[in-house]
Amino acid sequence: MLEKYVKLLKENSIKVTPQRLETLKYLDENRTHPTVDEIYSELKEKNPSLSKTTIYNSLETLKEHGIIQSLTISGTELRYDFENKIHHHFLCKKCGNIIDIDIECPNINKILNSGHEVEEVHGYFKGKCKKCMKKGS
Amino acid sequence: MLEKYVKLLKENSIKVTPQRLETLKYLDENRTHPTVDEIYSELKEKNPSLSKTTIYNSLETLKEHGIIQSLTISGTELRYDFENKIHHHFLCKKCGNIIDIDIECPNINKILNSGHEVEEVHGYFKGKCKKCMKKGS
């Protein structure tokens, strides 16, 4: 059940520890773009001696190796995402959910053509999601 | 010289105070996407009794009225921009400069068509800017 994550860590020459495995598993199973505190609170239940510092460390290590990515939406804390491909996000101001947005922008090439070297692409939207729109109010 | 900003504030029914005028003037004349601290440090030189709280308050008020906008780039503090139209940013990891990017993404309509109501659009890139590319290293 955890072999998948053991493999992933080993492939990236990252030492395998229970904390890293659990962090990775949590992110894989919870595609809600959780904050550090959400991850910590959840994992602490099964491992009461878990430290938040370790969560920070684990997430940073995983991110450095490109296994996961972080996202920042103004007004909210840092979040993490198991999905490591470029994609964007939509934050619903009403329900707070963050929805993945998979659009591509053909004009990104314009930046490349202007001589800059793009390493990271980040995009997000804020508004009212489909579900909340239907509910009215 | 400040009449321009007095007018802008009055048009938006915002009380005119020297602090608000100076904040607005600074943002207009410094299109570098300054942080709160940068604005504060600079304005404090001419007005030593200036408080950072006031800068926070002024910026928030101006933003609420849509006169200015804020931007967040992960790993850096909150920044403010006199330009209030939708546009994107490019942070050079080398020199730290933030460059305006004026590309449009035709596919944004896909989000609208999917039923979500978009109120805000934020996008930014990270990499190495043209100038730093030329310098080599």
Next chain:
DNA sequence: TTGTCTGCAAACGTTTTGCACGACC
């Protein structure tokens, strides 16, 4: 005069740091 704005100090929440202990090659 009335309500709002300013400036100070303290509080707050998130993230980082320093360090001792422990686990693993």
Next chain:
DNA sequence: GGTCGTGCAAAACGTTTGCAGACAA
């Protein structure tokens, strides 16, 4: 045995809050 990871506590950082006095309209 030496390196690396963990967990704790404290510090750092950016931002927010509460409040008293000052100011704009």
